[in-house]
Amino acid sequence: MKEIRVSLIEAIPRTATVKSFRFRPKERLEFIPGQFMQVIFDEAGRENKDLNKYLSFSSAPGKEHIEFTKRLSSSHFSQRLRDLKPGDEILIKAPLGNCVFNPEYKKVFFLIGGIGITPVISILEYITDKKLDTDVCLLYSNRTEEEIAFKPELDNWSAKNQNIKVTYAVSDCQPKDNACIFGRIDKDLISRRVCGLGERIIFVFGPPKMVEAMTNLCLELSCDKGKIKTESFIGY
Numbered sequence: 001m002k003e004i005r006v007s008l009i010e011a012i013p014r015t016a017t018v019k020s021f022r023f024r025p026k027e028r029l030e031f032i033p034g035q036f037m038q039v040i041f042d043e044a045g046r047e048n049k050d051l052n053k054y055l056s057f058s059s060a061p062g063k064e065h066i067e068f069t070k071r072l073s074s075s076h077f078s079q080r081l082r083d084l085k086p087g088d089e090i091l092i093k094a095p096l097g098n099c100v101f102n103p104e105y106k107k108v109f110f111l112i113g114g115i116g117i118t119p120v121i122s123i124l125e126y127i128t129d130k131k132l133d134t135d136v137c138l139l140y141s142n143r144t145e146e147e148i149a150f151k152p153e154l155d156n157w158s159a160k161n162q163n164i165k166v167t168y169a170v171s172d173c174q175p176k177d178n179a180c181i182f183g184r185i186d187k188d189l190i191s192r193r194v195c196g197l198g199e200r201i202i203f204v205f206g207p208p209k210m211v212e213a214m215t216n217l218c219l220e221l222s223c224d225k226g227k228i229k230t231e232s233f234i235g236y
Contacts, residue, residue, distance in 0.1 A: 001096060003040070004029060007089045009065055011081075014149040018115065020058055020069040021081060023090075031061050031095035033123040034203070034231075037068065038093040041080050053077050054096065054234075056118040056205075058150075060125035066094075069118045069149065099203065099231040103132055109200040110138040111185070111214045114147065116206030116233060121150050123203075124164065128157055136164045137194045141185050143172040148180075167193045187217055201227050208232040 006023035013019050031037075034056075041051040059067035072078040084090070101108070101123040110120050117140060127134050142148050148168060158164045168180040169189065181189065190197065202223060204214045211232045218228055 001093060003091055003093045005089050006066065006092055008084050008086050010086060011084065014069060015147055017147070018069060018071050018149045019081070020067050021084065022059070022065050022067045023092075024065055029066060029094060031057060031066075032100040033057075033060060033126040034100035034119045035095040035097040035122075036119070036231075037066075037096060039068070039077075040091040040093060041077065043091055050076050051080065056097075056122065056231075056233075057095075058118040058121045060122055060129050062126075062129070069115070069121075071115045097231065099205070099229045101126065101203075103130065103134075105134060105201045107135040107196060107200040108137070109194055109197065109202045110136070110140070111190070111202060111204045111218070112138065113141045113185075113206040113210040113214070114143075115149070116204075116210070116231075117149055119205055119231065120203070121153065124154070124157055127164070128161065133163060135200075137200070138164070138166045139169065139185060139190065139193060140166065141169040141171060143170070145170055145177060145180055185214065185217070187221055190217060190221060197221060197223060201229065204228065204230045206233060208234060 005026045009022045009024055011019050011021050036054050036056040038052060038054050042048040055068040055070060058069040112120055154166050158166045169185055170180050170182055171184050174182050202218055204211050211230050215228055215230055
């Protein structure tokens, strides 16, 4: 873990409210897919939780750039992100986190809600870049179709790799796309959409209540607790 300066290359809209920020590090930064960083806007006040926040990498390691993705709000932190222009520098601390992907995992299941997709993007891009034969099932829940971040990337990876299977669930309104399932994630949906659940390493990323609920669903389906890896996104 170290602190390094990174300069903004570009900001990339993912949905109406979600944006990715791509940076060029001043020095090489090694991390493992699934890890996160701390973005430090208040360097003098390191305990300032309003301006110093934790965000997952949404890019695979080994590239010339790094990226994180944020659902922007009315917060001071989001406004600082909105104000960034190409070439602007910020300070980050990285890498952080132990909920990570191991290339030795042959079967994985991602149980994801909303902005929890960001570390999954890092992992799936890594699997794609390295041409791994990992068997992947992703169940990705959002309130509406419009809030599905990274859908073009996910559709492209799953179209090119039969080992990557993506299911979209939309909870608040009937989706227009027949490929999206209407309803909330429950035991029945997991059972119908995920083959060989007991053989898989399970990743659950998202807000704390969602992580707790999804973990409990897996336990009710007799999944091995030791195979469930979780990361709660707090204060984003």
